[in-house]
Amino acid sequence: MKITGNKLYQRVAASITEAIEAGRWSPGSRLPGERDLAEEYKVSRPTIREAMIALEMKGWIEARHGSGLYVTRRDHGSGERADALNFDVGAFDLTEARILFEGEAVALAAVSITDEQIEELEAILHDMGADDSDEPAVMDADHRFHLAIANATGNAAIRSVVEYLWELRTKSPLAANMFARAKRGGITPRVEEHRPILDSLKARDPHAARNAMRRHLRGVVDDLLEATELEAMERARSEIDARRNSVAQRLRIGSA
Known part of the structure; x- marks a missing residue:
């Protein structure tokens, strides 16, 4: 997909929000990986990273414990998107x-x-x-x-x-x-x-x-x-630590 418009990261972010609103990615679904998005939109990894952070700042997506980026909601209103993603330069x-x-x-x-x-x-x-x-x-x-x-x-x-x-x-x-x-x-x-x-x-x-x-x-x-x-790595480690603690608590219960 080739995109045109204003600042590059804004164009990518706007295109992703359009895809979310069109139902390509529903709330709760995981977005493709950074490399896949960079290939799809024919931009660099830094541009994808800026677009993802902009979307995360506005609540369109969220990072979940290092497992990836997920759509949080779809109905933002058609008049909000252009201004909401105008974060100036990254x-x-x-x-x-x-x-x-x-x-x-x-x-x-x-x-x-x-x-x-x-x-x-x-x-x-x-x-x-x-x-x-x-x-x-x-x-x-x-x-x-x-x-x-x-x-x-x-x-x-x-x-x-x-x-x-x-x-x-x-x-x-x-x-x-x-x-x-x-x-x-x-x-x-x-x-x-x-x-x-x-x-x-x-x-x-x-x-x-x-x-x-x-x-x-x-x-x-x-x-x-x-x-x-x-x-992302820290979120993954936090998730692993939480699971390890949960398992340890269950084992203690079983040995009581």
């Missing part, structure tokens, strides 16, 4: 945009950065690694690191674009939800992921800086995929 689309913009921004910064700005970045990395258990401080250092690079380009428009992309992490409900899932999975910015970027800037090497930034941000995509998969 974390994968946002990070893809950052790969493009910040990759080029850091390349420009590499040929214009000052010694003082490099010292600032060193101090920020020190703050990031000072106490990795202080999650708000680590996130703040991550934000400051990337904005300092944008500022080092000497281009106010580039800095504004990078700042806007960072604001979307919290202003877009879908992106905020996905990054929150990553935090619950224990995924936070790491100094070792940022060090190659700074080393390339010190060397004033735009090509190395671009590649280092892109590697870092592609790692963010991998982390987001892992975080949402870990949530």
Whole structure:
């Protein structure tokens, strides 16, 4: 199935809601797996993941203890669907945009950065690694690191674009939800992921800086995929633990 429309994850989500309303998947039925949906809609796994999270946030589907995603209801009203699924950008689309913009921004910064700005970045990395258990401080250092690079380009428009992309992490409900899932999975910015970027800037090497930034941000995509998969695994483990406890209680009754 080939789909057209607005944002890709929204088009997939809207198509799935149409299929639910048409009776393809009835309430209580299990949706196909992620890979099957990606093949059917001819999109990537990250796009399917964003569509599923959007549908889950609006109550169309629910995850059941790691066994999969299930339809919760079908009658949402024909006027609700378009607005209800408009969650702006998801974390994968946002990070893809950052790969493009910040990759080029850091390349420009590499040929214009000052010694003082490099010292600032060193101090920020020190703050990031000072106490990795202080999650708000680590996130703040991550934000400051990337904005300092944008500022080092000497281009106010580039800095504004990078700042806007960072604001979307919290202003877009879908992106905020996905990054929150990553935090619950224990995924936070790491100094070792940022060090190659700074080393390339010190060397004033735009090509190395671009590649280092892109590697870092592609790692963010991998982390987001892992975080949402870990949530499913945790649900599965919870289900197994509950069954194990139930069996243990029954055995105790039988041996009493």
